[in-house]
Amino acid sequence: MKGPDPGSSHRASLRDFLLLPLGCLIRSPLILLVLVVTLSLFSWVAYTNFNWDVLSLAAPKFRDWDISSGFTTVTLPSGESWEIAYEGSSTKAFTGLIRHVTPIREIGFPLLTHDILVTNGDFADPEIVQTSVSNHHFSWVAQEVDGLSGKINLLHTVPQNEELYRTLLSLRKGDWVRISGREILSINHYNRRRDLSSTWADAGCNSILVTKVELLEPPAE
Secondary structure: OOOOOOOHHHHHHHHHHHHHHHHHHHHOHHHHHHHHHHHHHHHHHHHHHOOOOHHHOOOOOOOOOEEOOOOOEEEOOOOOEEEEEEOOOOOEEEEEEEEEEEEOOOOOOOOOOEEEEEEOHHHHOOOOEEEEEEOOEEEEEEOOOOOOOOOEEEEEEEEOOHHHHHHHHOOOOOOEEEEEEEEEEEEEEEOOOOOEEEEEOOOOOEEEEEEEEEEEOOOOO
16 A cells, blocks of 8 residues: 655645635735735826836837928828927036936827936035935025035926937936936927917926937046
8 A cells, every 4th residue: 555645745835835826816806906006106206206117118109200301390191290499409418417307208298208318517426415206396405505616507408309218218317427418498289270279388497309319428536
């Protein structure tokens, strides 16, 4: 008579142990709901705060857009469109240390892709000036305001093409950059009936059609 396999009980116990979490989830819908809500919350925070674009889901649809010469109008096949007014025809460059970079997720303005805080001089030194960015606005605090040198600019970027969009996606806090382009005065969004839907205009920041992005070496100390 053949006796029991001495390893069978061990294998069964190991399998039961591995399947225990799944069994708990199946028997506890509340735990599964909490897991789904937590995962959804993390995904939303990552989508709105991390400079990445998984599977290009949020990428501007350059191939579908009809972009006019000079990038003054952008039109979708549906008839929805945007008109861009510039502050001038000249190109302006913003050079310095990135102290903040997050994606812009404005449903009515897919042209806008990033908030990038570019600083130089004293504003690039966190021991001298503290900075923060929230809801497309920036603020800074320093113990000693008198005698501060340098500049601080929050850029709201409209990349000119997909290649520049990918370059902006690669930027990280702590990078030294030079971002060049034409400053934007306003962007008007029109619906399919050509009714004005909304307007984007910054206040104290710099909306910019990005035409060039350069990564720089940190300045010598």
